[in-house]
Amino acid sequence: MKYVGTALAEMTMPQISPLAGEPIEKHDAERLAGVLKALADPARLRLLSLIQSAPDGEACVCDLTAPLGLSQPTVSHHLRILTESGLLEREKRGVWAYYRLVPSAIGAIADLLTPPRKRGTKRAAR
């Protein structure tokens, strides 16, 4: 079960959701799990949070190693996973590599996890 590259964009178009009525297929489950796996790490959550709260909403690797207390290769590794999952975008300016959130990426995941608005409330008593 490896991380899934650009699976997020592929999923959000046909709205593959585990809570949308029909059981999801194996392949879709693996893609969604791949994106969630990119999120499911404390270091990566903190990276997203740090980048989001940074001035101009962007940060370079050298700004992120100290707050996390992790080595530069490790931070670079996590940023790579987040970028390949479609959650971050990378822009190189000079010697620095600036990372910023992809605006709608996390929101797309949140939407996938949001159940369709229940109106009928068909929860039957047993």
Add this chain to the structure above:
Amino acid sequence: MKYVGTALAEMTMPQISPLAGEPIEKHDAERLAGVLKALADPARLRLLSLIQSAPDGEACVCDLTAPLGLSQPTVSHHLRILTESGLLEREKRGVWAYYRLVPSAIGAIADLLTPPRKRGTKRAAR
């Protein structure tokens, strides 16, 4: 990085979110990552989907092994992780153990992942 038991309930009260302005603390990141890690597995996503789409919104272990193609101990193992993460609830009736979704659990995760500017506005049903 192990799974976190009832961390979901603890998190949703003070609204710990990686996208809420301030960088999240290490401890909060670990708790949120623990819950997300419980979600970030294809077998467990399919379990949630199968249970959600089952009649009466509940299913027992014997109904879930065949669709997943996994052994009974493995399915039981995944259900345990989902239950300890607060995503499922277990009720034993007779010899069967029925699992159902905790109504607001996944929605709570979705809210944590929704940026503040969008939070509160009801997303449209599909």
Add this chain to the structure above:
DNA sequence: GGCAGATATGTAGTTGTATCGATGGCCCTG
């Protein structure tokens, strides 16, 4: 009480992941 079926737990092997040190590539600057 003893049997049978449904779940849970224990043990183990294989695979995946996080982390670091060392190294190489790149781009400014002097």
Add this chain to the structure above:
DNA sequence: CAGGGCCATCGATACAACTACATATCTGCC
């Protein structure tokens, strides 16, 4: 163009997770 700082990649290591088989526990029934 040579040096230095920033970043990505490589190789190695320790730990966590998925899965299955074997076994234990629980419940209802005869």
